Amino acid sequence: MIRLLCLLIGYVFGLFQTAYFYGRLHGIDIRTKGSGNAGTTNTLRVLGRKAGIIVLIGDILKTVLAITLVRWLVVPCVPELEELLVLYTAAGAILGHNYPFYLGFKGGKGIAATAGLLIAFDPWFVLVGAVLFFGAFFCSHYVSLGSLLVYAGFVVQLMVMGQYGYFGDLSQRVLNEMYVIAILLMLMAYWKHRENIKRLWTHTERKTYLSKKKE
Secondary structure, three states, X not given: OXXXXXXXXXXXXXXXXXXXXXXXXXXXXXXXXXXXXXXXXXXXXXXXXXXXXXXXXXXXXXXXXXXXXXXXXXXXXXXXXXHHHHHHHHHHHHHHHHOOHHHOOOOOOOHHHHHHHHHHHOHHHHHXXXXXXXXXXXXXXOHHHHHHHHHHXXXXXXXXXXXXXXXXXXXXXXXXXXXXXHHHHHHHHHHHOHHXXXXXXXXXXXOOOOOOOOO
16 A cells, blocks of 8 residues: 555656646647657757756656655655655656646656656666766767666666665565566656667667757
């Protein structure tokens, strides 16, 4: 029951569609522009750098705030399950971002919301995730490639750190539950990026530049 509560709290926070609301303030539905994705990259391309930064921060914050609330409200009841409950909360926030019920379940791809998970979960995950993302991005200018590598890295890092006792005295059952959540989140991210993966494979994926440079 407590797992479901954390999932629900996360989902409610995830429903705040930063890109959608920002677009509406500027008279557009971001889901009908560009790639049709209600996320940071599409907002950056359609509305510019400032809009992209605002959306990125908003989507990161909603996961961080959801996790902060759970740590304050729920974790004190079962402190030994903190890492597991954080993962459930983040999973809810990412689900809310990707599949908001009030927008016909058409949201974003969950990468910025996942960045919020890394930030709130542990600094080591931020470091590894940043190296993977920015390393791939600055070498290729493919946001999707960096995003996919971040998820793969997160799963591997979680398993390695878990098996080496980084999370304390968690039982193997709880660790396995954490691994399953992480793998499911990765699979959902890969599913949401399936068209990007096809374009990466055929070298037709659109590149993103932080400057004014075009392809």
